[in-house]
Amino acid sequence: MSYYHHLIKSSAGYGALTTAWITATGETDTTIISALNTLETDLTTYGLTSKMKALYPMVGGTAAKHKFNFMDARDLDAAYRLTFFGGGTHSLTGYQPNGVNAYANTFFNPTTAGLGQNSAYYGAYSRTQSVSNSPFFGARNAADTIEVAIFPNYSTNQLFSALNGAESYTLPYTNTNSRGLFSVNRVISTAKQDWVNGVKIQTLTGAQRGATTVGNINEYITMGALNWAGTRYYFSNRELALVFISDGLTDTQAANLYTATQAFQTTLSRQV
Numbered sequence: 165m166s167y168y169h170h171l172i173k174s175s176a177g178y179g180a181l182t183t184a185w186i187t188a189t190g191e192t193d194t195t196i197i198s199a200l201n202t203l204e205t206d207l208t209t210y211g212l213t214s215k216m217k218a219l220y221p222m223v224g225g226t227a228a229k230h231k232f233n234f235m236d237a238r239d240l241d242a243a244y245r246l247t248f249f250g251g252g253t254h255s256l257t258g259y260q261p262n263g264v265n266a267y268a269n270t271f272f273n274p275t276t277a278g279l280g281q282n283s284a285y286y287g288a289y290s291r292t293q294s295v296s297n298s299p300f301f302g303a304r305n306a307a308d309t310i311e312v313a314i315f316p317n318y319s320t321n322q323l324f325s326a327l328n329g330a331e332s333y334t335l336p337y338t339n340t341n342s343r344g345l346f347s348v349n350r351v352i353s354t355a356k357q358d359w360v361n362g363v364k365i366q367t368l369t370g371a372q373r374g375a376t377t378v379g380n381i382n383e384y385i386t387m388g389a390l391n392w393a394g395t396r397y398y399f400s401n402r403e404l405a406l407v408f409i410s411d412g413l414t415d416t417q418a419a420n421l422y423t424a425t426q427a428f429q430t431t432l433s434r435q436v
Contacts, residue, residue, distance in 0.1 A: 177201075178197065178201045178204075179201055179204040179205065179208075180204075181200075181204045181213075181234055181235065181237070182197065182200045182201040182204050184236075184237040185200060185232060185234055185237045187237070188232050188237040188238070188239065189224055189228070189229045189232060189237075191223075191224055191229065193224075195431065195432065196223045196224060196432065198431065199223070199428050199431040199432050200221060200223065200234070200428075202427065202428065202431065203221065203234075203424060203425075203427075203428045204234075206420075206423075206424035206427065206428075207424065210417060210420040210421065210423075210424060211417065212410070212413075212417060212420070212421060212424075213235075215285075215410040215411045215413060215417070216235050216408060216409075216410045217235065217244070217272065217277060217279060217409045217410055217411070218233045218235055218236075218244045218270060218272055218407075218408065218409045219233065219234045219235050219406070219407075219408040219409075219410075220232075220233060220234065220246065220270075220387075220404075220406065220407045220408070221234050221406055221428070222258040222259050222404055222405050222406055222407070223256075223432065224256075225254060225255050225256040226254050227248050227252075227254050227259075230246065230248075230254055230258075230259050231245050231246040231247070231248065231268075232245055232246075233245055233246075241271040242271075244270050244271050244272045244277075245271070246268040246269065246270060246271075246387070247268065247269045247271070248266070248267075248268045249265070249266065249267055249268070249269070250262060250264065250265035250266030250267060250399075251264065251265060251266050252266035252267075252268070252388065256432075256434075257291060257403060257405060257434045258291060258403045258404050258405035258406075258434070259387075259388075259403065259404050260292065260401065260402070260403035260404070261387070261388030261389070261399060261400055261401060261402075261404075262399070262401060263296070263298070263399050263400060263401030264399055265399060266388055266389075266399065267386050267387060267388040267389035267396050267399065268386065268387040268388060269384055269386050269391075270301075270384060270385045270386065270387065270409075271384055272384060272385050272409055273381075273382060273383060273384050273385075274312070274328075274380055274381050274382075274385070274409075275380045275381065275382040276382075279380075279409065279411070280380075280411065280412070281328050281353070281377050281379065281380035282328075282350060282351070282352055282353040282377055282412070283350065283351055283411050283412035284312075284327060284328065284349075284350050284409075284410070284411065284412055285347060285348070285349045285350070285408075285409075285410045285411065285412050285413045285418070286301065286312060286314065286327065286347060286348050286385075286408070286409055286410075287314075287345055287346060287347030287348070287359070287407070287408050287421075288300035288301060288314065288345070288346055288347075288387075288404055288406070288407045288408075289344065289345045289346075289404065289405045289406040289407070289425055289429065290316065290342050290343055290344065290346065290402045290403065290404060290405070290436075291343060291402075291403040291404075291405050291434065291436050292342060292343065292401065292402040292403045293317075293341060293342055293343050294317065294342050294400075294401055294402050295317050295318075295319060295321065295342075296317065296318075296319070296342075296400060296401065296402070297315070297318055297319050297398060298315070298389070298390075298398040298399055298400035298401075298402075299313040299314055299315045299316075299389075299390055299398060299400065300313075300314050300316065300346065300387070300388075300400065300402065300404065300407070301313065301314070301385055301386060301387045301388070301407060302314070302326075302385065302386065302389075302390040302391065302398075303381050303383040303384060303385050303386065303390065303391040303392075304331060304381075304383070304390055304391070304392045304393065305379075305381060305382065305383060305393060306392075306393035308331055309330065309331070309378055309379070310328060310329070310330075310378055310379045310380070310381050310382075311326035311328075311329070311330070311331045311381065312326060312327055312328065312348075312381045312385060313325060313326050313390060314346050314347070314348055314358075316339060316341075316342040316346050316402075317339055317340065317341065317342040318336070320336075321338060321339060321340045322336035322337065322338055322339060323336060323337040323338075323339035323346075323358060323360075323365075324336050325348040325356070325358050325374075326348070326356075326374055327348045327349075327350045327356050327374075327377075328350065328377040328378070328379065328380055328381060329356060329373075329374040329375060329376055329377055329378055330373055330374045330378065331374075337358060337365055337366050339360070339365075342402055343436040344360060344361045344436055345359075345360070345361055345362070345406075345422050345425050345426070346358075346359070346360055347359040347360075347418065347421075349364075349412055349413055349418055350377070350412050351412035351413070351414070353376060353377045354369060354370055354375060354376050355367055355368065355369045355370075355375055356368045356374060356375050357418075359418055359422075361422060361426075362418070362419045362421075362422030362423065362426075363419075364415060364418070385409065387404060387407055388400045388402075388404070405429060405434055406425055406428070406429070408421075
């Protein structure tokens with residue numbers, strides 16, 4: 165937890181992260197606040213708070229509330245606060261880009277933020293079923309050799325992902341659904357894991373395409389589109405109800421994070 169959060173005194177029994185988010189957004193809805201406070205408690209219980217670099221809960225129903233990083237609720241690029249572009253829709257169920265020109269810049273560059281090349285975990289909770297050649301989030305370097313992205317349901321009903329390895333067209337996993345919590349995990353240089361709803365669905369290793377890192381991505385991660393060396397491509401229309409970036413997680417931690425996320429969504433009556 166950052167020094168910033170040590171300066172915040174909790175109020176009404178809420179944790180420091182929840183209190184900071186209330187201060188930043190002016191939120192008064194007790195269901196939302198309770199859900200956030202339980203999420204904060206779960207992150208602590210499961211030993212995940214120190215792992216999380218950014219977590220966007222997409223609650224409150226407006227861009228002004230959706231933009232804040234729950235782990236550091238300052239209205240600054242340095243706190244990885246979102247800036248939205250294009251015609252996305254903000255509602256109580258999340259942020260839905262329009263599939264044409266909408267996206268959000270996280271201002272999170274893994275290289276400059278200190279997220280490890282061989283220890284990273286990215287995930288998104290989607291409420292939309294959509295067969296589309298677009299990712300939940302992503303970034304790719306100009307040379308087309310390093311990428312971070314999850315394409316949940318490509319046009320051929322396949323899941324592709326990348327995490328500091330070759331671009332997305334790794335060995336695919338047959339997947340016909342794009343709703344729920346999708347994540348990609350790396351804890352060593354020679355293996356990459358794909359997770360869906362708390363279940364590890366595949367691990368690519370060694371010489372399998374995309375399994376081994378070739379460098380740390382040095383671009384901002386964007387939501388709702390792929391940031392390809394500063395230009396956005398492959399716009400998505402999937403509604404996002406939570407997005408996170410963290411250090412690499414153990415299998416137990418990854419499963420626990422799904423449990424916490426699903427409980428959070430259930431409290432808000434927007435689970436899938």
